[in-house]
Every structure is written in structure tokens, then in C-alpha cells.
Amino acid sequence: MSDYTKLSKSPKSALLYYYITNGLEFILSVAVYVIFILYG
Numbered sequence: 001m002s003d004y005t006k007l008s009k010s011p012k013s014a015l016l017y018y019y020i021t022n023g024l025e026f027i028l029s030v031a032v033y034v035i036f037i038l039y040g
Helices: 002-009 011-039
Strands: none
């Protein structure tokens, strides 16, 4: 819980966390797309 409060207090860390989560979602969707193209 302490990490979460630390993240919400620091705007820079919150922005970094936002980019990391969005990046992971993007990579995951691209991976699924590639798998569908290769095996579809």
C-alpha cells in the first residue's frame, strides 16, 4: 500500500506507471494480432 500512495503523490512516477501499463497493453495486443496473422 505504501508504494501506491508514493506513486499517487509523485506526478512523475504516476506518469511513468501510466506509460508502463499502456505499453504492456499495446505489446500484448500486438502479440495477439501477430499470432492471429501467423496461425489464422
